[in-house]
Amino acid sequence: DAGVIQSPRHEVTEMGQEVTLRCKPISGHNSLFWYRQTMMRGLELLIYFNNNVPIDDSGMPEDRFSAKMPNASFSTLKIQPSEPRDSAVYFCASSPSGTSYNEQFFGPGTRLTVL
Amino acid sequence: GDSVTQMEGPVTLSEEACLTINCTYTATGYPSLFWYVQYPGEGLQLLLKATKADDKGSNKGFEATYRKETTSFHLEKGSVQVSDSAVYFCALNNAGNMLTFGGGTRLMVKP
Numbered sequence: 001d002a003g004v005i006q007s008p009r010h011e012v013t014e015m016g017q018e019v020t021l022r023c024k025p026i027s028g029h030n031s032l033f034w035y036r037q038t039m040m041r042g043l044e045l046l047i048y049f050n051n052n053v054p055i056d057d058s059g060m061p062e063d064r065f066s067a068k069m070p071n072a073s074f075s076t077l078k079i080q081p082s083e084p085r086d087s088a089v090y091f092c093a094s095s096p097s098g099t100s101y102n103e104q105f106f107g108p109g110t111r112l113t114v115l
Numbered sequence: 116g117d118s119v120t121q122m123e124g125p126v127t128l129s130e131e132a133c134l135t136i137n138c139t140y141t142a143t144g145y146p147s148l149f150w151y152v153q154y155p156g157e158g159l160q161l162l163l164k165a166t167k168a169d170d171k172g173s174n175k176g177f178e179a180t181y182r183k184e185t186t187s188f189h190l191e192k193g194s195v196q197v198s199d200s201a202v203y204f205c206a207l208n209n210a211g212n213m214l215t216f217g218g219g220t221r222l223m224v225k226p
Binding site: 004031033042043045048050056091093095097101102103104105106107108109 | 147149151157158159160161164166204208212213214216218219
């Protein structure tokens, strides 16, 4: 299995531009998570999907952030417009759902720099 | 709500030293407990887990025991290597799919 795939691995953009991050979860996994990691705030859960439906988006910072999961094999996290404070590493993770002992499998992350 | 507290780093050790990273949790019910490791430039990966009280998780020489009476899940290794340098995260999953993470502890092992 290829694991969780994220693209791009690095993104540099200017303030005000739209940014789209992509994730392909592990085949057969029902749950998908988007996280943000910064030195100041550590690891934060942004949003969680189960069977393609958003279950908890309480971690999404503000209306500039949106996430979609149009099918079981693809998800996007969009920031529009981007701001310098959005600079972080964004991780996607997937998990087989159903029990509390299932681990989450993380992708390699997308390092976003907003100038 | 659920929470995980782990010792702040960085922890700096010499090669072959003993390691303990403390982790305590607050949760209702019977959560599963995890240790994740993040090597530089990579995503988190599962190091070990325990799903019920008194279980011991182990992997790559690391181990942790689920202690319900002290609500703890301390990570230990008898002899660390330079290649163990990474950030270690303690986490719990309480009857759902969402993980609650601790703040992470950076370990630096010097030759």
